[in-house]
Amino acid sequence: MYPAPAEITPPELYARRREFLKTSIGLGLAGAVLPAPTFAAPAQLGNGAKKSPFSTDEAQTPLKHITGYSNFYEFGTDKEDPARHAHQLKTRPWTVRLEGLVRKPVTLDIETILKLAPIEERIYRLRCVEGWSMVIPWLGFPLDALLRQVEPLGNAKYVEFVTALQPENMPGVRSRVLQWPYVEGLRLDEARHPLTLLVLGLYGDLLPSGNGAPLRIAVPWKYGFKSAKSIATIRFVEQEPRSSWMKAAPREYGFYSNVNPDVPHPRWSQAKERRIGEFLKRDTLPFNGYGEQVASLYSGMDLRKHF
Numbered sequence: 001m002y003p004a005p006a007e008i009t010p011p012e013l014y015a016r017r018r019e020f021l022k023t024s025i026g027l028g029l030a031g032a033v034l035p036a037p038t039f040a041a042p043a044q045l046g047n048g049a050k051k052s053p054f055s056t057d058e059a060q061t062p063l064k065h066i067t068g069y070s071n072f073y074e075f076g077t078d079k080e081d082p083a084r085h086a087h088q089l090k091t092r093p094w095t096v097r098l099e100g101l102v103r104k105p106v107t108l109d110i111e112t113i114l115k116l117a118p119i120e121e122r123i124y125r126l127r128c129v130e131g132w133s134m135v136i137p138w139l140g141f142p143l144d145a146l147l148r149q150v151e152p153l154g155n156a157k158y159v160e161f162v163t164a165l166q167p168e169n170m171p172g173v174r175s176r177v178l179q180w181p182y183v184e185g186l187r188l189d190e191a192r193h194p195l196t197l198l199v200l201g202l203y204g205d206l207l208p209s210g211n212g213a214p215l216r217i218a219v220p221w222k223y224g225f226k227s228a229k230s231i232a233t234i235r236f237v238e239q240e241p242r243s244s245w246m247k248a249a250p251r252e253y254g255f256y257s258n259v260n261p262d263v264p265h266p267r268w269s270q271a272k273e274r275r276i277g278e279f280l281k282r283d284t285l286p287f288n289g290y291g292e293q294v295a296s297l298y299s300g301m302d303l304r305k306h307f
């Protein structure tokens, strides 16, 4: 199900690598580490992005709502706070550390990550646990294209995502509403699932700061808080990680947090949602409508217990 790097390398590049290999051997450099496959980073991220079959054809939420109505508690708990304050986030230089139970831990620069795999446009629904939803045209590539670079070990069962912490630029971290840095987690098979997207942009361009620049994830079948923003560290671990939300309110936020109209939040129903920009509420779908692709990940599990 997960193609090996050679299979995703376009033929021209593959030929060039073989050429490099020949030259290296000619120069007595046999054994030199081959560069990872790279793809030209277009001036505008959306240029040449391929359309994904996973995209919804529902109406896209206007950009002004995506940037103007958002949760990014590091900048405050109001929906307008990310638009107001997140420009303070320093997004360059930016590195992401991949560590833990892996054969090849590495620190990668954002410029390298931008060129790691071909950019796709994926139009996904995002359902916040608070009862609102959006349709967002993300730009990015499957998270697994990044994860497989470090060769996870057999005992790696979960992945922990840690958001960058810049106290001088993040007015929200003075509040104790959550423990900082913001931590989220996925089971390894969820993280490597083809729907799980490493997001680098939206609406044709790089990510706005308030939506998690320079890179975040999008896990469309889970409540929005599972999609960690502005990621600094990705750690492979054996035990189920405890997320910031689980620490803050364990009865309200479980590890799985799959969108589920049948399991109410202790303080409100999850049966319906309001699509931002619309007036009437609509029914919330199991797994946010992605059940055909992901329900099999949870066969045999009681999703009322593992909420």
Ligand SMILES: Nc1nc2c(c(=O)[nH]1)N[C@H]1C(S)=C(S)[C@@H](COP(=O)(O)O)O[C@H]1N2
Binding pocket: 066, 069, 070, 071, 072, 073, 074, 126, 127, 128, 129, 134, 163, 182, 210, 211, 223, 224, 225, 226, 227, 228, 229, 230
């Ligand atoms: N680091 C960090 N990531 C975060 C959050 C946050 O407060 N901090 N909020 C989450 C919540 S509750 C939601 S609904 C989504 C919102 O993403 P969006 O602004 O792109 O719609 O981001 C998630 N990722």
Ligand SMILES: [Mo]
Binding pocket: 071, 127, 128, 129, 130, 223, 224, 225
């Ligand atoms: Mo959310």
